[in-house]
Amino acid sequence: MQFFVLEETSGASKTEYDLIIIGGGPAGLTAALYGARYKLETAVMEKETPGGQVTLTDFVENYPGFPEGIEASKLAHQFEEHAKNAGAEIIAREVNKVIKHGEKDFEVFTHHGDSFRAKSLIIATGCNPRRLGVPGEEELTGKGVSYCAVCDGPFFKGKPIAVVGGGESALTEALYLAKLTDKLYLIHRRDQFRGAKVLGDRVRNHPNINLVLNSVVTEILGDGKVSGVMVKNKLTGETQKLDVDAVFIYIGLIPNIGPFKEFVETDEAGFIVTDEKMRTKTPGIFAAGDVRSKDLRQIVTAVSDGALAATSADEYINS
Secondary structure: OOOOOOOHHHHHOOOOOEEEEEEOHHHHHHHHHHHHHOOOOEEEEEEOOOOHHHHHHHHHOOOOOOOOOHHHHHHHHHHHHHHHHOOOOEEEEEEEEEEEEEEEEEEEEEOOEEEEEEEEEOOOOOEEEEOOOOHHHHHHEOEEEEEOHHHHHHHHHHEEEEOOOOOOHHHHHHHHHHHOOOOOEEEEOOOOOOHHHHHHHHHHHHEEEEEEEEEEEEEEEOOOEEEEEEEEEOOOEEEEEEEEEEEEEOOEEOOHHHHHHOEEEEEEEOOOHHHHOOOOOOOOOOEOOOHHHOOOOOOHHHHHHHHHHHHHHHHOOOO
């Protein structure tokens, strides 16, 4: 096997592990915690800040054990510290290729040009935000078009804002952004929300939120920065312009499965199909969290997936 000199910032102490987890969100970090507690040499590869989608929100109030809620960044940090304290390593790397050499022998290649070997892999790479695909969206991304309220919301304090979507994320982030402005438009293609009823009720009753229902965005306007959105009512066909300085989009997720396509089966939406033990079609490769095909994508289901995946990986490695 060829060995590589690793940068000090990578977090890696070696190139061979029992278990490599790709993705450092709640599922990946929980899998790391369980893997380390099973006395597996465990590493997590994460290209960004550990915490995954949790770090893109402001406050978490539906995770058990925190009746008053908890700051999302704090919860993400606790996940990371718990995994590290158990003995897992966090490696700052983005994976771009996987090769299966034989039973219990996988090689993981990264964008840095190095590679690592493991007996088993857990895919916990999560998802990316789905795009609207309307004129102006691509050109104005980062110039008023955003997919992360916590990242970009403070730049638009006191300015009119639009949020697009009607699921859990859209409702949660609309409530967060409504703290920053007294004029927020929530645009949703239906008249009922898909998110939790308690969130929907808060949105409907919030004095700063104006509902634009049964409507879709047809264009995002602006020259160098967002100046408005064109919205079409699906029932009447009427269009209107909403003058806003920012558009936050939450209309779904696209799973990150690029380097793993040949090893997994996916559903019609591209999410990885597993059995109840998180096993994919390839022995030794497991999947956990939002990248997996399932009905509910929440922190609590992600950590459950991670625990099951690590348990199954331990059984595989020691069989």
